[in-house]
Amino acid sequence: xxxxxxxTGALLAAxxxxxxxxALHRRALERLHTPTVPAATLAHAWRGGPQPLLSRILDGxxxxxxxxPGARVVGQLLARSNTTDVVxxxxxxxxxxxxxxxxxxxxxxxxxxxxRSAGASTSLPCSRAKQWWSPASGSWQGPFLEAHTQSS
Numbered sequence: 001x002x003x004x005x006x007x008t009g010a011l012l013a014a015x016x017x018x019x020x021x022x023a024l025h026r027r028a029l030e031r032l033h034t035p036t037v038p039a040a041t042l043a044h045a046w047r048g049g050p051q052p053l054l055s056r057i058l059d060g061x062x063x064x065x066x067x068x069p070g071a072r073v074v075g076q077l078l079a080r081s082n083t084t085d086v087v088x089x090x091x092x093x094x095x096x097x098x099x100x101x102x103x104x105x106x107x108x109x110x111x112x113x114x115x116r117s118a119g120a121s122t123s124l125p126c127s128r129a130k131q132w133w134s135p136a137s138g139s140w141q142g143p144f145l146e147a148h149t150q151s152s
Contacts (some may be wrong), residue, residue, distance in 0.1 A: 004028050004035040005095045006061065008087060011037065011045035014057040022057075029060050036098065037061045040090040064094050073097075 013021035028035050042063060045054060066074070070093060077089045 003095065003098050004033050005091055005098070006035050006037050006041065006057075007091045008041050008044040011041065011054055011057065015045070015051060015054045017053055025057055025060065035061045036064050036094060038064045038087070038090040038094050039066050040087045044087045066090055070094075 010021060014025065025035065037058065042058070070090070073093045074086060074089045077093055078084060078086070081089070083089065
């Protein structure tokens, strides 16, 4: 999956037939990008019954499950950002994981990733050495986790 992640607002905009949202989605598909929808986001937007526009946009997306390793990363993000919205944190965690998968290992000191989500803003440290997401283990490798478990 590519780096385009839809949050609940994007799904609700599609359901409301927002032209800007549908234009963005169309451009993504034309460029062969598969937008990602975290499962928690889908749960937040889905109300059952006929939701044809939401169903239509989901047909062009990949649904990202929230498994145990992913839930642990989400919990770490919540603790680090001092917030409680699991849906927003799952959007951020998935987006960060896809960014880290698409780039070579990051190195350096005092690098910070700016993170903005609906109603929340924080930054996540990327410190000291290389860190990467391991799809095989479903977890971050390197000092990334250490940086998130240490107190600020």
